Amino acid sequence: MNLSGFDRFLWAACLYGHIVLLAVLWIRRRASSFPVFTSYVIENIVKTSVLYFILSHFSQGAYYYSYWSLGVVDEALQIFVFYELAVHVFCPTGTWAPDVRKTFLGLVCASTLLALSLTLLAHPAAHRWVQTFFLRSNFFSAALLSELFIGTLVLSVTVGLPWKTHAAKIAQGLGAFSILCLAMDIVTTYVGISHNTRVFSELARLKNLTYLGCETYWIAMLWQEAPAPRELPEAMRLKIYTLQKQVEYDLMRIRAWRGN
Numbered sequence: 001m002n003l004s005g006f007d008r009f010l011w012a013a014c015l016y017g018h019i020v021l022l023a024v025l026w027i028r029r030r031a032s033s034f035p036v037f038t039s040y041v042i043e044n045i046v047k048t049s050v051l052y053f054i055l056s057h058f059s060q061g062a063y064y065y066s067y068w069s070l071g072v073v074d075e076a077l078q079i080f081v082f083y084e085l086a087v088h089v090f091c092p093t094g095t096w097a098p099d100v101r102k103t104f105l106g107l108v109c110a111s112t113l114l115a116l117s118l119t120l121l122a123h124p125a126a127h128r129w130v131q132t133f134f135l136r137s138n139f140f141s142a143a144l145l146s147e148l149f150i151g152t153l154v155l156s157v158t159v160g161l162p163w164k165t166h167a168a169k170i171a172q173g174l175g176a177f178s179i180l181c182l183a184m185d186i187v188t189t190y191v192g193i194s195h196n197t198r199v200f201s202e203l204a205r206l207k208n209l210t211y212l213g214c215e216t217y218w219i220a221m222l223w224q225e226a227p228a229p230r231e232l233p234e235a236m237r238l239k240i241y242t243l244q245k246q247v248e249y250d251l252m253r254i255r256a257w258r259g260n
Contacts, residue, residue, distance in 0.1 A: 010208040015048045017215035024222050030166060036084040037170055040077045047074065068134035075141035081174065082148050088167035089156050103155060111147035115140050135185075142182040149175025169221035173214035180210050 022041050025031040031038040047070045055063045090100050119140040149171060156168075184203050 007205065010205065010212065011048070011052065013212055014208060014215065015045065017212060017219070018045045018048070021215055021219050021222070024219050028223060030222050033088075033166070034084060034170065036077070036080045040074075040081050043073065043077055068138070071134065072137055075137065078141065078145055078174065078178070082145060082152070082171065085167045085171045085174075086148075086152055088165065089152065089171070100155075104152075107151040107155060108148070111144055111151060114147060115143035118143050135188075138181075139185040142178055142185050145174070145178035146182045149178060165226050166222055170218060173217050177211055177214050180207065 018041050022038070022045065025034070025038050025041065051063065051067060051070065054066050086104060090096065090104060096104075119136050122136060122139055152171065153175070184207060187203065
């Protein structure tokens with residue numbers, strides 16, 4: 001497999017992007033807040049290095065099987081990253097609101113069923129069952145992550161939760177990349193573009209360019225401090241103060257009633 005100069009540039013840029021992103025996570029002390037995302041970044045650094053070594057010293061077949069195998073690990077980590085981000089968005093205090101948790105679990109189940117249904121309907125243009133398995137796995141992951149991203153965004157806006165935190169910024173980049181991957185997988189799976197065509201190579205370059213943009217976005221957003229929470233409006237604070245006084249008054253009446 002011969003890589004052009006531009007392909008080698010993209011490969012190196014994505015690798016260095018992950019290294020810089022990992023440095024930002026440690027220097028700005030974000031790694032402890034996002035351990036799964038940090039593991040995902042480290043896994044990408046290792047994966048890129050291993051694949052380049054295999055490409056340089058082994059056959060093209062060995063490279064492709066290694067690429068798809070490591071891709072399964074990559075996809076699994078992406079799903080765990082989204083769950084970690086959802087916990088940050090919907091459970092910032094450590095406790096889930098019962099209605100939000102129930103809705104989120106429903107979102108996960110519905111997204112999984114829809115992604116599984118679309119995957120079973122897909123018929124990748126592959127000659128071996130192993131290739132079919134990896135292509136379907138990649139399609140399932142892209143579909144699931146795209147659905148989870150859109151559903152999480154809608155749910156967070158519906159319940160009025162913040163969407164400007166570091167967790168939200170990571171989700172935005174990963175969600176945008178997942179949607180592009182899903183679009184590419186639909187083209188290659190349903191249209192039946194071969195991995196040996198020029199169209200597939202151009203789509204792969206577009207995918208790498210988009211991911212490089214996501215890395216740049218993550219580096220810039222995670223280097224900055226998260227926006228300070230907005231202060232409650234005066235009317236809302238007055239309502240909370242009034243409610244607190246009413247609760248204290250009711251407690252005093254209950255205690256007095258029990259004393260009698």
